[in-house]
Amino acid sequence: MSNPDIKHDQIHDDRVYFFDKPRNVKILMRVFYALCALLVVLDFVINRYTYHPWENLWAFYPIYGFIGCVVLVVIAKWMRTFLMRDEDYYDKPEERRLHEISHARSVEEDHHVGH
């Protein structure tokens, strides 16, 4: 699976692993596509019993799975526009509070020592 922001420059490792070879990735993907095609074809070969009329629609499960996941990702990406904050969004006030607590405690201890 190709990703445009591949950074190979950090690797200090001479060995070439299985997925480092683009040829292997390509073979794997071809096998995967072939299996997908085979599964759709099997829909016509295997006589399924169905509980529900929708299941009789042409390639119901493959289409539902594909569209469902695309919709899922598109909505999730859209949710980022209003849900995403900095990584330390909650941390700053919490650390300030922790600091206040520990500061108050140390002042109190000093006070006791002073007496």
Place this chain on the structure above:
Amino acid sequence: MWAIELPPFVPFFIAALFAAVTRGWLRSTILLLAPVLGGLHLMTMPEGIYWQTSFLGYELTPYKVDSLSLIFGYAFHIAAFIATLYALHVKDNVQQVAAPLYAGSAMGAVFAGDLLTLFVFWELLALTSVFLIWARRTSRSYFAGIRYLIIQVLSGVILLIGLLFHAADTGSLAFGAIGTGSLGGWLIFLAFGIKCAFPFLHTWLTDAYPEATPTGTVFLSAFTTKVAVYALARAYPGTEMLVYIGAAMACFPIFFAVIENDLRRVLAYSLINQVGFMVVGIGIGTALSINGAVSHAFNDIIFKGLLFMTMGAVLHMTGRINGSDLGGLYKTMPRTTLFCIVGAASISAFPLFSGFVSKSMVMSAAIEEGYDWVWLMLLFSAAGVFHHAGIKIPYFAFFAHDSGIRVSDPPINMQLAMFIAAALCVTIGVYPSMLYSLLPYDTSYNPYDATHILAQTQLLFFSALAFVWLNLRNMYPPELRSTNLDVDWVYRRLCPTIIQGFVARLAVIGELNNALVHKIGALSPTLARQFGPDGALSSTHPVGSMVKWVIILLAVYLMLSFI
């Protein structure tokens, strides 16, 4: 003989006691023996009531065994053994004592025959498990632990109030079917709902679990929510509202899981999603659906534990858990990668893996009972599970772009624990009859027919195809360092801000008040002299003078009575 009737929590509490004072291989042996001996002992127990006592006129049954509690008991013993083995290298006393106490509390809750005993173990679950979060010893885990504890204890308090109402209504504390017919029933339902991570009540889970220690999260994922599922299955089977609550639980977390960067938080969202399937099964309430819910809980304890173990191994070895920091680990962690893929295949319900044989029961029951829309939602979330837990977790941790991190597989005890869990996932997937024989109802269910296998495989392969297609078109959301707001924003940001604003307002009012006092003083010096700080009417009187006057008054009264 007394030993025969020992409740299952006792070995764990004894092990915790010894774990506090022993070290090294002796402690390891004791910790491992508790679930082994406890589990073997449980297998010899026929169904029945083993301990009954009376308290304030109510009949209490602290130890009761039936087919429903037994299957959860087995699952908990297996989970406790695997998680203990996984955590064997940990030297931290706090964790090694808290973990068996926590596991024991779960046993106690599951074998409780009355609501008061359930309440005691319900609160013990909260009190013991929070130490597995605090043991991370970061400021994040400190605050997450406090929030977790508050919400968990609140759930217990609501349970207590509910059971008091229930006892007043029915005159019995027996833990059986309760139903939502009364106020007590509703309160108990709410208490179970909090621990079960119902929508809007779920944030304690996604907040705290990812902040626990690498080994602690494995324990946490097994017990708390499953005890709640067990309690719902016992008290509220066939409550129709649970069908819709469960469907919502199965669907909404997957959206958050897709954009979440912390991979253990992704698993926490996925945990809610899986519990959703169980809640739907309980809500439908037929023999098939309850069996589906219970067997899915059994399987989830193992495969979710396995996934948390593999991510714990990654965190333990690399010190990182964000998808944006990881990738390419398959090169030097081949075994962990393999275990993770087995866990991912199980949670995604691939044929021949454990999730398949239980999830399909709930879905079949939903369609048989005419819940068409719920069935479609479950189908969507089944595809979504594969998307975030099945592909995202292994892909971003072990494959994706190479992060350049080169670490070996984790210590041998962690590998062994993951191996046992993975082996169980495959064994249950291949021989489901082993699991089915433990189920509370007799149903002749066969998951392996051509229809089911083909439908499920098609659904999963085309979900994977969607992932590939989105990735190739660069439409897949990249892993970003970020915090995503959830309902916990209300109590972590909104309420504190409101309260701070309120306090600031009060300060302003206080200043106004002071100014007013000065104004009045300037207007009337006589009044100020009487009522001011040193005025006669503002002076305080010692208690002694009051006693003196009381004595004088009483003496006068006494004298008057003689006249």
